[in-house]
Amino acid sequence: MTPRNARPQPQVLLMVPTSVGVGLTSASLGLMQALDTIGLKAGFLKPFRQDELNGPGPDRSTALVSSTLGLEAPPPMPQAEMERLLRQDRLDVLMEQVIELHDQAIERQAGTAPELIVVEGVVPTAHGTYATQLNTHLAHALNARIILVGSGDTVEPRVLAEQLDMHAQAFGGIGSARTLGCILMRMPNPPGSEAPPLLAPGGRMQVDERLLAELRRYSPALATDRFHLIGVVPYNAALIAPRVVDVARALNARFLSEGDAANRRVLSTSLCARSAANALHAFRPGNLIVTSGDRDDIVLASALATMNGVPMAGVLLTNGYMPNDNMIEMCRPALKTGMPVLAVDTDSFTTAKDLGRMGNDIPMDDLERAEQVTRFVAEHIDLQWLKDHLSRGYASRLSPSAFRYQLVKLAQQADRRIVLPEGSEPRTVEAAAICQQRGIARCVLLARREEVEEVARNRGIELPEGLEIIDPESIRVRYIAPMVERRGGKVNALTAEDQLQDNVVLGTMMLQLDEVDGLVSGAIHTTANTVRPAFQLIKTAPDYRQVSSIFFMLLPEQVVVYGDCAVNPDPDAEALAEIAIQSARSAQAFGIEPRVAMISYSTGESGSGVDVEKVREATRLARQQAPDLLIDGPLQYDAAAIESVGRQKAPDSPVAGRATVFVFPDLNTGNTTYKAVQRSARVVSVGPMLQGLNKPVNDLSRGALVDDIVYTIALTAIQAAQRMNP
Structure with a gap:
């Protein structure tokens, strides 16, 4: 069972229109033809249908891509469904559905997987005032690079430059690594020019130098290496003729x-x-x-x-x-x-x-015009620049939407049985019902049935068929002897019977005997209550000498890993190195490319003292034990997380500014940081997920929401499947 990011993921190019009628679909068709010309296989995705632009019948863009380029793409989400989720403030669900469409776009391509996916963004219209918001979230969810599609008058370059600059702001500005450049469509010939822009031998654009000079004057970044005029497509009346x-x-x-x-x-x-x-x-x-x-x-x-x-x-x-x-x-x-x-x-x-x-859109059945437009636009794309820059390194990121989608999908494939010792706790009951309904896991609630049913009535929860409810009183006695045997003389029958009154201990024994595949607890118990029985009965995996924990932090643009924020108060250098390796492997198992930052209050060789030396030694040991991993430290948090700071403080580091796994020097730092980020930035955190145990046991925060419990159950199911199929 492989996470979606474990296989090579195609780069995503999001085509963002600056206004209605700029020729978005024509630009997409031409770009895909140009990519094919330089030997890059591309797929296509239009996430959202816009009825006021499309009219009745099938989606025009998807149909034209199919008829013109022979590429199959999934149908876009209906506009009514998209707007319903927006009204309900359920952007997370909306973006998870986009991730599913993205995966379908990859799967529909015959033969080898595409190297790029061209995504058609939302067009700003009088009806749809949400275009910028949706395009921004699309960019984050798909980890997309941006190509603006605009049009304008060469006589007024200031207006054109300001328009491009304004639209780029939503994606970090023109100078951002995310923003590639623009394609200008239906451009009138420059003043005094008889011919449209042409391609020089070798595929380079001969863009009118006066236009470039004027654009640089009003926005210097427009013609730099960071932001390129990828295409300047002249107006051609014959190509818009209906x-x-x-x-x-x-x-x-x-x-x-x-x-x-x-x-x-x-x-x-x-x-x-x-x-x-x-x-x-x-x-x-x-x-x-x-x-x-x-x-x-x-x-x-x-x-x-x-x-x-x-x-x-x-x-x-x-x-x-x-x-x-x-x-x-x-x-x-x-x-x-x-x-x-x-x-x-x-x-x-x-x-x-x-x-x-009458609009200039290409009708779905006008194959001749579609093919002519595709060829014409492709002829005015800077092929050499595409070839040089689309292979340029762009940090792999797993977006929160992709992470949540992946969790649910992999858990559904795992089909594992997860025991929930806090079986009558209201949030746990609701989470179990959701997991059972969506096929995320086969949940086992340890509680009396009448208690669970009362909770369900009070909260309006419909208990799905197949949800297991086991009265712990009816089964405790049969675990006494196995527990005595497992504890190796440390407990007798009386003490085992007493400890089994705790449902967490009971659930842990069920897990030890392989009657269930994983355990989730902590909604009303402390971390120690959840972890201690696991230490005693499940014990650590053969490769590890300790148990640690990580949180998956769902930051706005990507998911990163924090460890250890819940278990080890003050690990020594050897333990910290092991936590780093455990955390990196856990990140990789869930589709996050591990770039491990060993966090301290100083960066590189700038600081000294016992605490910094511990991190420095832990970094050395981790590199020695896992030479295949990207690990660096000591790094301050800002140097690890922010690209500009990383370049300044650690210019030669392969991790600085790009870290995806943050390993904190002690529990005080880790727990404080995770809670500060979670609460101050309103970031969803999934975990803690325990690592290093023989079998999956996971702890919940006592402030966990229902969704937190659902995702932790999904994590546990995936861990269980990976243990069975490493």
């Missing part, structure tokens, strides 16, 4: 003659209210003539132009007027050439406004 059939759909028009409406494209439109003699300029290739249905002269002129070989887009008749039969008969030869004729009931002015409001 087919006549698309116009008919948008205006709800009816065809008088459909002709070649599925293939003819509307390159321009002309509203003809003057006589045909004064509108001769309108009869040109690709033009859609808009005129009142009673303007026989315009209708005849259109037919004549068509018969003379001018491939006009078609004729759109307004005001609900229809040509008479004689007129239709006269135009029959023109209709046979395939010229489409449509009719609407609105007047000419209103019809022209409706045409102007």
